[in-house]
Amino acid sequence: MIKKVELLAPAGSRSKLNTAFHFGADACYVAGTKFGLRAYADNFDSDALKSAVEFAHTLNKKVYVTVNIFPKNDDFPALKEYFVFLNSIGVDALIMTDAGAISLCKSVAPDMEIHLSTQANTTNGYTAKFWAEQGIKRVVLARETTIDDIKRTKDIVGDSLELEVFVHGAMCISYSGRCLLSNYLSTRDSNRGECVQACRWEYKMTEASREGEPLTMIEDDKGTYVMNSKDMNMLLYLDKLISAGVSSFKIEGRMKSEYYVASTVTAYRRALDGYYKTGIYSPSESLIEELEKTSHRRYTTGFYFGARDTVCLDTSKPESDxxxxxxxxxxxxxxxxxxxxxxxxxxxxxxxxxxxxxxxxxxxxxxxxxxxxxxxxxxxxxxxxxxxxxxxxxxxxxxxxxxxxxxxx
Known part of the structure; x- marks a missing residue:
């Protein structure tokens, strides 16, 4: 019997959460108005969070809240109050990165389920096992992890830990997100939710002694995208990830539109349901085409099948027909x-x-x-x-x- 996995969708607003559940997501990940890594998404205030959780539970679905900034000392009093509040409204799990914040959460809300964010850069079973021993229920593996790495990690942790991976969406050019480009170029802290995505800007390079003679690298007529990453798309390979021991498939995109949420959830939901029904994993052409109907950069399978020389580089801007x-x-x-x-x-x-x-x-x-x-x-x-x-x-x-x-x- 095929193990059913969770389909986890992004929800940067209540409207997007409603859309995700309507199209078949099992759970949504959201953020409050602080302590998440998408400060420019609409996000949820306290009343909206409470309402979203109540709504999800009427559908027998789940809501996870991201609390994955890298906090500073002054953040901890407010974090303590926030954890108590999130526990009181029945949030299903928190997605966290910082060990100090995790420790605080466990002290004030000991029954709260905690998922370790991809920001923690977990790439092996020994690190995953360590986090399981700290009471973590699930680890979101780093995007740099291969399918073979996932299998070996699952062999080490067994049933003590669930594994979650990204299957679709934009990829950070930095190692699972720890990046200071935004801080350096705009003074906005990417590790506190304010990333300006400077890696997506258009660049031209000029050698100091040849001003006015920009160097050609990977370039089109709009500029050079030296740090521009392709978007991930693993629709054709979900069965391999399931066999490797993955428990949850995550779609990136809390700042993207309701249409993006509807389209991506549709493709992955229908592909999974077809697999459960027939036992054969073979997404239809219409589902493959579905993911071409949203705005995206050229697709890649990332590092799941090993390092690729050109896996990160793309000369395109997001577009759709x-x-x-x-x-x-x-x-x-x-x-x-x-x-x-x-x-x-x-x-x-x-x-x-x-x-x-x-x-x-x-x-x-x-x-x-x-x-x-x-x-x-x-x-x-x-x-x-x-x-x-x-x-x-x-x-x-x-x-x-x-x-x-x-x-x-």
């Missing part, structure tokens, strides 16, 4: 209309594609009649977040997504 057109808010039976919140421009005659967890997945809808909330006919829909009514017999549900292929291709 598809546009996020609308998030569905429901269906009006009396009007036979899909209720939607617009995200991208579309017009009468356009063909929209459905992204849904049910049988409506990949259905096409030709735009014919669209009305605003006052009943006015709209032929050119161009106002973001406007609530619209799209005439259609296709019954869609809250959090479904509509998208459209770019016309300029």
């Amino acid at each position: 598809w546009l996020f057109i609308a998030e569905v808010k429901g269906y009006d039976e009396s009007k036979k209309c899909i209720i939607l919140e617009q995200r991208g421009r579309f017009k009468k005659g356009d063909v929209l594609e459905v992204l849904s967890p049910d049988e409506n997945y990949l259905k096409k809808i030709v735009v014919d009649e669209v009305f605003d909330e006052d009943g006015n006919v709209i032929d050119d829909c161009k106002f973001v977040q406007q609530i619209l009514y799209l005439k259609s017999d296709v019954v869609l549900h809250n959090h479904d997504v509509l998208r459209m292929k770019r016309k300029d291709l």
Whole structure:
């Protein structure tokens, strides 16, 4: 019997959490307004965290909270209060890095489950076993870990520790995230949630004695991406990770859109469910193509199959052939209309594609009649977040997504 693994999705806001669960995520990882490594995501205040946890538990799903900054001495009084609060609202686990913060958490919330963040750079079974002996329930392995490393680590830790790995999304050019580029170039501390992603900037290099003569390296007409990493995509190899002993598959992207969450969760959920049902792992072409419909850099399998000379370098910017057109808010039976919140421009005659967890997945809808909330006919829909009514017999549900292929291709 195939062991079922957790599908863990990013949620930088309540809307993204709702989307992730709607499309089949088993758990979401989120952050409060402090002590997480994504200071520029919307994140969750105390009331929002409590509400999110309660909502997840009604669905028999889980919420993990990231508390993975590298804290300074002055942070610990507030951390203590935060741990007590998170324990009181029933958070399922904390994702942490710092040994001192972990020790404090265990002293004030001894029953709280703790997962060790990838920031801790765990690359071997002996380190993983050490953390298990400290009461850690799960380790998020470093992205530099190979499948063979994972197998050997699982052999060492056995059932004493769960292993979690990233399977999709952006990769930090630094060793699992400990980077000072942002600090140096912008004074924003990447290890305290303020990374400006300086590794993604466009650079040209000039030799000191040849000013005005930029050197050509890996370059396109936009500049040189000397530190630009490809995005990870392990959709074709989930069975190998399961066999290696992985318990949770993690998708990167707390700062990405609801559309990204919907698309990536769809692909991985459907691929896993097909495996559980048939015992044969063979993702369909439509699922492989699904991951091409979100904005991304060129894909790589990272270090899972060993070091690759060009694994990190990419000359591209994130792009996609598809546009996020609308998030569905429901269906009006009396009007036979899909209720939607617009995200991208579309017009009468356009063909929209459905992204849904049910049988409506990949259905096409030709735009014919669209009305605003006052009943006015709209032929050119161009106002973001406007609530619209799209005439259609296709019954869609809250959090479904509509998208459209770019016309300029």
